[in-house]
Amino acid sequence: MSTSFFEQLMQEHREWEEERRIDDARARADRALAAANEHALDASLAVQRLEQRLAGQARQLKALRAVVGVLTTMLKESGAVDGAMLDLRLEAAVANSEEEIERAVTVACQRCGAQVDRRRTVVTGAGTVCDRCHAAG
Numbered sequence: 001m002s003t004s005f006f007e008q009l010m011q012e013h014r015e016w017e018e019e020r021r022i023d024d025a026r027a028r029a030d031r032a033l034a035a036a037n038e039h040a041l042d043a044s045l046a047v048q049r050l051e052q053r054l055a056g057q058a059r060q061l062k063a064l065r066a067v068v069g070v071l072t073t074m075l076k077e078s079g080a081v082d083g084a085m086l087d088l089r090l091e092a093a094v095a096n097s098e099e100e101i102e103r104a105v106t107v108a109c110q111r112c113g114a115q116v117d118r119r120r121t122v123v124t125g126a127g128t129v130c131d132r133c134h135a136a137g
C-alpha cells in the first residue's frame with residue numbers, strides 16, 4: 001500500500017519531532033550531570049580543605065606538645081619549680097579545660113545562625129552546621 005504525500009510528510013514531521021524530543025532530553029540529562037559533577041567537586045574540595053585544616057592543627061598540636069615538654073623539663077631541671085607540684089598543677093589545668101569544653105554544648109550554626117546542641121551538628125568544609133541545615137543540603 002502506497003502512502004500519500006501528506007502521510008509521508010506527517011510521518012517525517014513526527015520523526016523530526018521525536019528526534020527533537022530526544023535531543024532535548026539528552027541536553028537536559030547533560031546539564032543535570034554537569035550540575036551533579038559540580039556539586040561533587042564542591043564537596044570534594046570542602047573535604048580537602050577540612051583535611052588540610054586538620055593536618056595543620058595536628059602540626060600545631062605537635063609543636064605545642066614539644067614546646068610544653070621542653071619548658072616543663074627545663075623548669076624541673078633548673079630547680080625553679082617542684083616537679084611533682086608542676087605535674088599536679090598541669091593535670092588540674094588540663095582537667096579544667098576539658099570540663100570547659102564539655103560545658104560548651106551549644107554552638108552557632110554557620111548557615112542559619114541558630115544556637116544548637118553541639119551533638120546535633122555536623123562539621124563541614126563551610127564550618128559547623130546544624131543537622132537540619134545539613135539535611136537540607
Ligand SMILES: [Zn+2]
Nearest residue numbers: 109112130133
Ligand atoms: Zn542551621
